[in-house]
Amino acid sequence: MKNLKSHFVFTQKQRNGIFLLVILILVFQCFYVFVSFSSEDISVDSKEIQLFQNEIDSLKLVEIEKRKPKIYPFNPNFITDYKGYTLGMTSEEINRLLKFRAQDQWINSAKQFQQVTNVSDSVFNKISPYFKFPDWVTNPKPKQQYTKSYKTTSPKSEAEKIDLNTATSIQLQKVYGIGEAFAERIIKYRTKQNGFVSIVELDEIYGLKPETITELKKSFSLKTPKKINRLDINLATKAELVTIRFIDYEIAHNIIEYRTLHEGFKSLDELTKVKDFPVKKIEIIKLYLHLN
Known part of the structure; x- marks a missing residue:
């Protein structure tokens, strides 16, 4: 009995420790009783989530469409x-088009574009709605009777000739073979190029026959030619050469390569020996060049 009693005799520190332990046990019991640890299921509205996802998808599509390069109406002849x-x-496909145009031929319909280039139907259907041809192709005017036209029998003197850079449509139509349509094309070309540099540029007017040009030269001359800066063919850089009509970067590169290999050009006609040079346009190109 004495031994048993000794088990319940504690010091002051031990009694304080037991008291603190009892308090902690009570606190944890209360915490366990009054605090719920059960997890509640979160309700999810699948319809709202689907609507939100659809809105995100639509915003993504709008952003993708915004980032796509826009296509504006264009003339396929100048691709x-x-x-x-x-x-x-x-x-x-691009080379077929460029080769066709190099022959001084024009594409006048979407169907002809596909025949020339052999472009796939998917690409054709995507770009053909944006083709824009000149009005005289899409809405050709009925042929006019040239009652006012007459064939000159002899050339006029230089003083009597009219300046081609100031001639009106009515004045042009007085030449045999020049109707309203051709007069309009000549003036449109002149406006686009800011004036003729040389009368030889009449060869660039689509459909104008050589005999008609001969008749024009009898009544018209170039008294106020467009002023241009002519480049020295043996000194011009590639960046300068590509500013000349009908010369792209590839042809400019070939010109410089030929010039380097042959230690310069001896004449402008030597340009015809350059690889891929547009020989048919040499008379126009020579207007923008000179040789020291």
Whole structure:
């Protein structure tokens, strides 16, 4: 009995420790009783989530459409390598178009464009709605009776000739073979180029026959030619050469390569020996060049 009693005799520190332990046990018991640890299921509205996802998807599509390059109406006759690439054309299709145009031929319909380039239907259907041809192609005017036209029998003197850079449509139509349509084309060309540099540029007017040009020269001359800065063919850089009509970066590169290999050009006609040079346009190109 004495031994048993000794088990319940504690010091002051031990009694304080037991008291603190009892208090902690009571606190944890209360915490366990009054605090719920059960997890509640969160209700999810699948319809609202689907609507939210659909809205996100629609915003993504709008953003994708905004980032796509925009296509504006254009004349397919003037598609460049870069323009063709952005439209989705292959290099072979672009080369077929450039080769066709190099022969001084024009595409006048969407159907003809596909025949010339052999472009795929998917690309054709995407870009053809943006084709824009000149009004005289899409809305040709009925042929006019040239009652006012007459064939000159002899050339006029230089003083009597009219300046081609100031001639009106009515004055042009007095030449045999020049109707309203041709007069309009001549004036449109003159306006686009800010004036004729040389009368030889009449060869650039689509459909104008050589005999009609001969008749024009009898009554018209170039008294106020457009002023241009002519480049020295043996000194011009590639960046300067590409500013000349009908010369792109590839032809400019070939010109400089030929010039380097042959230690310069001896004459402007030597340009015809340059690889891929547009020989048919040499008379126009020579207007912008000179040789020291």
